[in-house]
Amino acid sequence: MGLPDQARRRVLVDVVPPMALWVLDLVVSSGNEQQRGILPAIGIAYAFLGYVPLVVRRRYPRAVFLVVVGHALLAPAVTATYFPTFSWWLGLYTVAATSRLAEAVGALAVASLPAAAVVATNVRDASPDHRASAFVAAAVPNVVLLAALFGVARWARWSGQRHEASRRSAEEAIAAERTRIARDLHDVVAHSVTLMLLQAGGAARFVRQDPDRAAAALAHVDTLGQQALVELRRMLVLLRPDDAPPGAGVASSPSGLTNLPSLVDRVAAGGTDARLVVEGEPRALEPGVDLTVYRIAQEALTNATRYADPAAPVEVRLRWLEDDVELEVLNRRAPGRRAAAGRPEGGGYGLVGMRERVLSVDGHLLAGPQPDGTFRVLARLPAARERAAATHG
Incomplete structure (x- = not known):
């Protein structure tokens, strides 16, 4: 029995990306110059602990981001063979894509800490004659990547807000137009009912004196009644939304x-x-x-x-x-x-x-x-x- 669509979407969006990045992170760490081999069990376990919180990153973006940054900064104290690469990138992207600009800029500043740790490690491991070039080689890619990640995340947020605003405007326009149409149909039905009452009253007066005229009036009432029922059904369909704006779409006098x-x-x-x-x-x-x-x-x-x-x-x-x-x-x-x-x-x-x-x-x-x-x-x-x-x- 398969997962429901909503549960499947949660797995694809929330679980798959962190786990895929965890595997990629292990591959990158295993292939660096210091390791050149399979990471020890402690490195694999510590890496896994850094990616588990990202499963709930959309619900708690700022808290998860701080956890994965802390996890990255503590990595050198736990294992010398592993340093997180993608966990805090994903955390930064999530915060920048879901938070206000001030919070996003703050997260970018916090993300500079593990980036600085990467640069410091490269400079420390370089020979004294090559430390300046090692600093440039490590700092420039990190700055560019962080800036690009931040920019893409902010663009995604802006694009999502624009799409949501457009969707809300379209829904409001539809609700307003439905209300306007319903008002027009209300006037049509009211007119039909008024004519029905007049015809029924005429039929009551002529039912004994002029049966044929009374029958014609009652036939007209039947026609008007059928017509009013059709228009009422249409109006009920149009009024099915419960959130139409009050007073929206006030119509002018019906025309034809x-x-x-x-x-x-x-x-x-x-x-x-x-x-x-x-x-x-x-x-x-x-x-x-x-x-x-x-x-x-x-x-x-x-x-x-x-x-x-x-x-x-x-x-x-x-x-x-x-x-x-x-x-x-x-x-x-x-x-x-x-x-x-x-x-x-x-x-x-x-x-x-x-x-x-x-x-x-x-x-x-x-x-x-x-x-x-x-x-x-x-x-x-x-x-x-x-x-x-x-x-x-």
């Missing part, structure tokens, strides 16, 4: 495809050459799908006004297919204008929001630069009420 031409006209009035092309026969969509198409167009046009070449047109194409509706927004990026490094188009995680919206209605999204220099946003969403309802049923 009927307002798409006026949206394009507003963008054009602002100085961007925006054009709308509609292909196919328009038809009624579920409110959630209708709102999603509008919001994607809104976000894509917002990004286009920030980054598009003012001399090139922004094309908005709405295609009505047999079972789907397809929205395509094309713009050409202005020369020299780029989104912030490491962030999606628009600097505000706009693409993340688009993907969340499209996924909420079981659609597909493609977005990115094209070989001809344009930036393309293509969303395909289900246009058939029966198909979408069956998906969530």
Whole structure:
């Protein structure tokens, strides 16, 4: 029976590197000029004791580092055939990669003690005429190696922090967008329920006087109820995270495809050459799908006004297919204008929001630069009420 993934990862990260360096350290020590042979048992045992604490170096980096430095400094008093090489290097790297700059610099200063001991040993063992060259030959590599080790560790820390910050920002953006979508769907459901109440009230008034009219009203209530259930299921899926920021993503009044031409006209009035092309026969969509198409167009046009070449047109194409509706927004990026490094188009995680919206209605999204220099946003969403309802049923 194999180890669980988490336990296997701990063994690979925490145990394997110290043990591998212990073996390498023994090989290096056995091959130096003073030893030239297999280390005695006391040297092997003492070396092992110096690498065991490194198994918990990630949990107690500073304490383990001090232990392995002390172990290295005591080595000449225990055995004349062994001096640690890699244990305090790994300890220094761990502290520099996990601690604040002041603590990392302090660890670098402490690491200079075993390095100085190595230099002193080389100078002492050299003949009087060669001690100066022995000092340079020992000191320069140690200084370079310590500086390189320290620099790599600090870079790893900075890179990890940057990656973590980017991950947190993306998660916050997703949570905010989900909250915004849920607010929009809440308005859609509230509107449907209001209409249901009105229709039910009308049916109650006409049930005896005009049964056919009452039946039509009740059929409308049934349709609205099914639609509200679909939107409620979507909203519950979106609200599954418990840590969405309070008040995040407050949405403006819901809009829809009927307002798409006026949206394009507003963008054009602002100085961007925006054009709308509609292909196919328009038809009624579920409110959630209708709102999603509008919001994607809104976000894509917002990004286009920030980054598009003012001399090139922004094309908005709405295609009505047999079972789907397809929205395509094309713009050409202005020369020299780029989104912030490491962030999606628009600097505000706009693409993340688009993907969340499209996924909420079981659609597909493609977005990115094209070989001809344009930036393309293509969303395909289900246009058939029966198909979408069956998906969530």
